[in-house]
Amino acid sequence: MSRVMVVGAGAIGLTVAHELAVAGHRVRIVADRAARDSVSAVAAAIWFPHDVAVDDGVLESARVTYRRLESLAEDPASGVVMRSGLVRIRHADPDLAWTTAIPRSERVPDGVRCVLPVVETGRYLEWLGARVAALGVATTRAELDDLADQSDDLIVVAAGLRSGALLGGDDEVYPIRGQVVRLANPGLTEWILDNDHPDGLTYVVPRAGDVVCGGTGQAGDWNEQVDPATEAAILERARGLVPALAGQPVLSRAVGLRPARSQRRLERIGRVVACYGHGGSGFTLSWGDAARVVELCAR
Template sequence: MGPRSDAQRVTVIGAGVIGLSTAVELARDGHEVTVVADVDTMDTVSAVSAALWFPYRAERSPAVVELLRSSFARFAALSEVSDSGVEMRAGTVVERSATPDRSWTAFVPDAVEADPRLLPPGASSGVRATLPFIVIPAYLPWLRARASALGVVFERRSVQHLAELAGRADTVVIAGGIRGGELLGGDPDVVPVRGQVVRLANPGLTDWVTDTDEPDRLTYVFPRRDDIVVGGTSIDGSWDRAIDVDTERAILERAAALVPAIAGQPVLGRAVGLRPARPTIRLERVTGHELPVIAAYGHGGAGVTLSWGTAERVLALLRDDAT
């Protein structure tokens, strides 16, 4: 879409999946978008994501249900784009709660009860479903290239104060993840949730499995095209980005019990990421600053999952501001 008479100059702060998705959505609508970040996209927490469309560590609310619905539809459409890195993959959600939350299945046409004989010990139930599976090493570069093709400008620098953007932007979108509240005077509700993963060679697996109802035994096995992402941890309040060898050993033991075929596979890489958790996602207009601001952060472990719905909501807020 070309320039429009009411186009705004929008600066998006943050080059992770929320920032990039928002930039693409706004640029498609004809706005002049600049993405500012002090780290490269592949150095953000988004790059550590596994990543499966699933609402892990996200708030449960009608608003988030709508974000889930929108994002599922967008990712399902992207699975038809050959180079996007998005695929529709079958797998199993293991449940250990007596009353599991299955609200997410409302958007999944083939979600069915899992065969209890195929579930791990201690599981109460499970769901088999085909979900959008986002191969991050392919998807994030594709998304950034899509933004560039739409005219989005990227600047690698740090913004210390919103006043720095006065005269250069009509609206600022803050999509800074764990640092999202810094430019707004701080946000004590944002808490890091430490996640550690290890990448293994893939012996030919395609089905994913996630077993995340017990935070201290969180386990998932996500086979990608050339490797398998195995996790994980969910440690609230930890800023530790160092690889912990004992944690990795425990992750691999749990994962091999869940999927025996991965036992003994060579380790290809490891990573730690800090999920930006918040009791509620901050997705709203923020007043009292030098420029109009839209906050878009606090997605917990569901940043990729909620990314397109978030981008659509940011665009709706921008349009509301213009009316």
């Protein structure tokens, strides 16, 4: 049993804290933002490797996370639901490695049909936070400048965009700006992902009370303000794919900065474990990477 500090309270940080506590460690969380204010709360949060370099390790974490989210979907309180939909394919030689991480998929003329977990972020982050607290994990709101004066046996850095600076200047970390708009749901149950839309990244992800429409993938853009012109373009693309969205009122809008890197970083350096650089795949890799962090902490 070790005393472990987890830096970060987004989807990755909370999941890591949960699994470390279950494994018997004494865990605390230190984060500059609450989960509800993190980029995790902005995400459409459908299981899909996005804005992350896909390798065998990523696929394995995605596979583990799929199974865990599928299990959690049996509990309505978790905020996880399994929904069918279409990954749109627009070119002749698509990379379908991600399909090896899910139980089944079907190639159809316009893409790949499958069932994926969709996480209703508000409910899920609150549920997960409560589960973590019930395991005895305390959370402190603070912005750390460095890790040198921390007395914990182990430190897990899962602080998104701030992770590189905490680890002594990992300058590979950069933001990918994502903007979404949430519409009233006219009764949709199926999602659609169109990463290769000629006018830009497009996705429509229905949830119980709304539909998340996106998006953008603006690498290096630190702007967290909603841009009206970008929103108009998102809605035009989304309504083009799903005409039933026409006339639906806007319920909310948001911007989040995905913490990207040339490759997501998951390794132990002395008493520090790095777990960041997930791009748009935080929810997709969360449980698998958390299991790997537990292994690294046991070494």
